[in-house]
Amino acid sequence: MTRNILLKVAYDGTNYAGWQVQANQRTVQGEIQRAAKLIYGQDCPLTGSGRTDAGVHAIAQMANIKINTKMTLEKIPKALNSQLDFDISIIGAIEVAPSFNARKDAAKKQYTYLVSCDYRSNPLLAGKVWAYGYHIDILKMAKAVEPLVGCRDFCAFMSTGSSIKTTIRTIYSIDISEWMGMVRIDVCADGFLYNMVRIITGTIVHSASGRLAPDAASQMLDTGIRDAGGPTAPAHGLYLAHVYYDNKKHNIPADFC
Amino acid sequence: MTRNILLKVAYDGTNYAGWQVQANQRTVQGEIQRAAKLIYGQDCPLTGSGRTDAGVHAIAQMANIKINTKMTLEKIPKALNSQLDFDISIIGAIEVAPSFNARKDAAKKQYTYLVSCDYRSNPLLAGKVWAYGYHIDILKMAKAVEPLVGCRDFCAFMSTGSSIKTTIRTIYSIDISEWMGMVRIDVCADGFLYNMVRIITGTIVHSASGRLAPDAASQMLDTGIRDAGGPTAPAHGLYLAHVYYDNKKHNIPADFC
Numbered sequence: 001m002t003r004n005i006l007l008k009v010a011y012d013g014t015n016y017a018g019w020q021v022q023a024n025q026r027t028v029q030g031e032i033q034r035a036a037k038l039i040y041g042q043d044c045p046l047t048g049s050g051r052t053d054a055g056v057h058a059i060a061q062m063a064n065i066k067i068n069t070k071m072t073l074e075k076i077p078k079a080l081n082s083q084l085d086f087d088i089s090i091i092g093a094i095e096v097a098p099s100f101n102a103r104k105d106a107a108k109k110q111y112t113y114l115v116s117c118d119y120r121s122n123p124l125l126a127g128k129v130w131a132y133g134y135h136i137d138i139l140k141m142a143k144a145v146e147p148l149v150g151c152r153d154f155c156a157f158m159s160t161g162s163s164i165k166t167t168i169r170t171i172y173s174i175d176i177s178e179w180m181g182m183v184r185i186d187v188c189a190d191g192f193l194y195n196m197v198r199i200i201t202g203t204i205v206h207s208a209s210g211r212l213a214p215d216a217a218s219q220m221l222d223t224g225i226r227d228a229g230g231p232t233a234p235a236h237g238l239y240l241a242h243v244y245y246d247n248k249k250h251n252i253p254a255d256f257c
Numbered sequence: 258m259t260r261n262i263l264l265k266v267a268y269d270g271t272n273y274a275g276w277q278v279q280a281n282q283r284t285v286q287g288e289i290q291r292a293a294k295l296i297y298g299q300d301c302p303l304t305g306s307g308r309t310d311a312g313v314h315a316i317a318q319m320a321n322i323k324i325n326t327k328m329t330l331e332k333i334p335k336a337l338n339s340q341l342d343f344d345i346s347i348i349g350a351i352e353v354a355p356s357f358n359a360r361k362d363a364a365k366k367q368y369t370y371l372v373s374c375d376y377r378s379n380p381l382l383a384g385k386v387w388a389y390g391y392h393i394d395i396l397k398m399a400k401a402v403e404p405l406v407g408c409r410d411f412c413a414f415m416s417t418g419s420s421i422k423t424t425i426r427t428i429y430s431i432d433i434s435e436w437m438g439m440v441r442i443d444v445c446a447d448g449f450l451y452n453m454v455r456i457i458t459g460t461i462v463h464s465a466s467g468r469l470a471p472d473a474a475s476q477m478l479d480t481g482i483r484d485a486g487g488p489t490a491p492a493h494g495l496y497l498a499h500v501y502y503d504n505k506k507h508n509i510p511a512d513f514c
Contacts, residue, residue, distance in 0.1 A: 010379060010380050010381065011380050012380045012381050012383060057381060059381070078376075081377055086377070086378070086380060086383040086384070087380045087383050088380055089377050089378075089379070089380045119335075120338055120343070120346050121343070121346075122267060122346070123267050123268050123269045123343060123344045123345055123346045124267065124269050124314060124316070124385065126269060126343040126344050127343070128381065
């Protein structure tokens with residue numbers, strides 16, 4: 001019988017062309033589907049909560065996979081991991097209803113961005129942090145993000161290349177903190193436009209270092225003009241940290257995601 | 258005039274055949290000497306506080322380099338870094354006396370080892386932690402290391418392949434702690450035999466998981482027999498964390514190392 005299994009997946013995105021399967025590219029979705037086909041001898045369609053771009057990491061991406069197997073839930077991650085490189089790990093699996101869809105059913109998501117003020121990051125974190133090279137005033141940054149929280153039109157915080165119905169999203173929180181000598185930005189929203197977190201980050205980091213007006217993000221909201229903001233921060237500082245579902249409705253244990 | 262510059266160096270050892278220059282191999286010492294020759298147009302001999310093996314990382318390796326240059330101390334790390342990959346960083350430079358030798362003058366050193374109980378490490382830490390796969394009892398481990406602290410003959414804690422005068426060393430401390438979901442082992446000693454930290458780690462980890470007698474390390478000390486211990490823990494969980502000098506004697510600022 002085909003079961004619908006919700007996987008929790010962590011990965012280092014450095015060596016992948018992003019999440020989504022693409023012809024002639026090594027992608028995270030592609031690698032997991034390849035592993036599943038090897039183990040279960042069948043095509044196992046995998047649906048992620050969303051795409052992550054090339055170089056973006058995940059602490060807990062969620063994805064459901066359809067597999068015809070009697071294998072126990074405990075063994076499924078180990079079986080898949082045995083066929084995956086060490087930069088992707090299936091860290092958990094539960095069974096969900098046949099209709100559950102990791103993308104459509106996602107209620108909100110949280111991304112984390114890490115920036116270091118050094119011009120060169122600690123080599124043990126190379127490819128995991130944006131080495132910005134200028135002093136960042138954390139209080140200025142916390143102030144710069146205030147207008148972004150709430151239900152807003154984020155059209156100025158989007159790169160071209162995606163077709164979407166609306167550019168209105170709700171940001172529930174943006175937390176700014178110092179963490180292990182770096183600046184950490186946690187953004188929680190009901191959904192994200194293409195490159196939204198990276199454009200927010202590039203803008204508030206520039207505002208907080210004095211290279212852009214303190215109210216640049218606010219101006220972008222008011223005018224809808226992308227060019228009023230900072231650069232799109234590099235992919236390698238970004239982590240998909242948490243995907244939230246209606247756990248009660250979908251019978252997902254509280255400690256799973 | 259040729260100056261003697263003490264460099265503080267951090268590196269991710271994953272892609273290097275260790276510290277020491279070897280024919281036809283990419284090594285950390287070799288890369289820094291290559292960078293220096295490019296910038297200063299001369300051979301710049303570099304002496305590390307000690308060799309690290311292939312795959313071993315450094316948080317703060319110390320090494321002195323002889324350079325004929327008028328470049329300011331602030332600029333030297335930036336110049337070298339500009340010619341180095343992101344997995345090596347020169348994180349500081351001071352000038353020392355012509356006779357100073359980073360290896361001979363080292364008074365003590367500290368290594369850190371990271372072990373995770375998971376059978377597979379977090380992919381964001383792949384190649385940085387030993388994914389051990391069994392439960393580790395931290396209290397048992399703290400007890401297992403007690404007999405190792407002090408001036409002892411560590412002949413059973415050495416791999417063959419090095420020629421040394423004596424196998425007696427003094428371990429000043431071994432601290433066991435939980436750190437970011439991992440087990441962290443910090444060993445401080447006046448010197449280390451070949452693979453000593455990795456053999457200590459392999460032994461106490463096996464004792465703490467019940468795969469070896471709780472007093473295995475103690476037996477090795479008593480009998481001098483290597484085979485009484487656990488495996489040599491993998492290189493990729495090991496970090497050279499701190500090299501100590503007589504700072505007053507050598508005029509080294511207290512916050513430099």
